[in-house]
Amino acid sequence: MSTATIPPATAHPAPPAPPAAGASPAIRTFLVGYGVTLLPLLAALVAMEFGWELLADDGWAPAAAAMTGWALAVAGWLRLRGWRPGTVLVVICTSVAVLAAPSAVGWLSPAGLVLWGPVATVLTLALTLAQQPPASATAHPADLPAPA
Numbered sequence: 177m178s179t180a181t182i183p184p185a186t187a188h189p190a191p192p193a194p195p196a197a198g199a200s201p202a203i204r205t206f207l208v209g210y211g212v213t214l215l216p217l218l219a220a221l222v223a224m225e226f227g228w229e230l231l232a233d234d235g236w237a238p239a240a241a242a243m244t245g246w247a248l249a250v251a252g253w254l255r256l257r258g259w260r261p262g263t264v265l266v267v268i269c270t271s272v273a274v275l276a277a278p279s280a281v282g283w284l285s286p287a288g289l290v291l292w293g294p295v296a297t298v299l300t301l302a303l304t305l306a307q308q309p310p311a312s313a314t315a316h317p318a319d320l321p322a323p324a
Contacts, residue, residue, distance in 0.1 A: 210305050213257055217250060217301065221294045228290045239286035243293045247272075250297055267304055271296035 224246060231238065247268050254264045274296050278284040284292070 210302075213254075213305060214298065214302060217253065217298055220246075220249060221298060224294060225291065228287070234286050236286050239289045242290050246294050246297070250301070254301075263304065267297065267300050270300045 224242065228242065251264050251268055254267065255261070271293055275284060275289065275292055279289065
């Protein structure tokens with residue numbers, strides 16, 4: 177067997193240097209904004225689920241009232257965080273649209289609505305946060321420029 181077809185051995189490049197001790201400011205800003213926006217909503221979601229279990233009411237009226245309160249709380253929190261009204265509306269309406277079909281055909285119980293409504297909202301919010309640039313994801317109303 178001839179070794180003429182084997183390429184000559186080349187020196188392997190040195191492994192990349194480990195990243196600096198601190199993350200870049202853009203990454204840190206994004207992660208802080210992500211956490212500050214999502215963590216209170218996750219805590220509210222858990223509290224709402226525990227409250228719903230303690231209430232032990234399985235009617236559509238209390239479930240609709242709980243979902244209305246959840247939507248208002250999420251919208252208020254996002255507006256407080258400096259989100260534009262159109263983006264807030266998209267986040268809220270997406271979970272409504274996702275749950276409308278299962279609810280219409282009877283696949284969703286009132287307890288399922290109270291569970292999946294907030295979960296769908298938080299998932300939509302997480303995806304929306306990942307899509308936004310870091311500056312708009314963490315903007316606070318006091319930091320926003322005054323309207324012209």
